[in-house]
Amino acid sequence: MVELTPMIDVVFLLIVFFMVTSEFARDVRADLELPQLEGEQRPEPEEAGLIINIRADGAIVLSVSDEPMDLIELGVRLRAVFSEEGASEARVLVRADARASTTRLNEVVRLLHDAGVGSTRMGTEVPSERSAP
Amino acid sequence: MRFQKRRSRVxxxxxxxxxxxxxxxxFLLLVYFIVSTVMARPEDQLTSAIQTRDAESAGAEIDYQPQVVEVVAIDGVPFYVIGNRRLGDLAGLRRVLEDLPTELGVFxxxxxxxxxxxxxxxxxxxxxxxxEQVTYVPQD
Structure with a gap:
């Protein structure tokens, strides 16, 4: 006679664990249609750092679960982050939807510059079919 | 005396x-993973320095004329302007940029x-x- 209770316990525990961790993984990368570009194609992936998502309608979110924020709020958040890390060394990835207006991108980039960030990285989506050179 | 060998009954x-x-x-785990899997699309990045117009005009240290690509909309159609040339497609822009000296960087x-x-x-x-050195200058 096999006792099933501990097995069921373990199964539910595993399910809860995976549900929680997968939510964390998806949290910072909003579902956007990034520009279809090859990017720099570095052999080793870099640490993402702070991710700023710009949706097609121009809404700015730092993570999926966050409410959209305006530039003033983003400025406050950036100052809070950079007061700990230091802006010059900060790694910032701007993930902007391809359909979003550059007005919003330019505002965010200018805000980063004013906060002391010297360079930024902009997210692209690698096309599925690479065109032959 | 006879001992009877006792047959052990194992x-x-x-x-x-x-x-x-x-x-x-x-199967339960398999079904869970199939249902919960989100096919993440491969992403990459483009690194560029940031410079605002104010910083650019105040940058007295630059003693050369920077190479500038302007991306503008003329009658709603996007164009890439470099020097006197106005290019409508990306391949044309790439060809023009390949003829320029890369060590000076581009804005x-x-x-x-x-x-x-x-x-x-x-x-x-x-x-x-x-x-190698690409500088993004946001316009108003």
């Missing part, structure tokens, strides 16, 4: 394992009324042309 118990529960768990100025797609395409073209 009971052989077959150890059996019920695999049904394990298979249940395996990308993007007009505010275009989709992000065109801004990043210009940065990509500069990278493809071999420019």
């Amino acid at each position: 009971r052989v118990d077959r150890l059996t394992m019920n695999l049904a529960s394990m298979i249940d768990v395996t 990308i100025r993007v007009s505010a009324d275009l989709p992000v797609d065109f801004a990043l395409a210009a940065v990509q073209a500069a990278r493809d042309a071999g420019f």
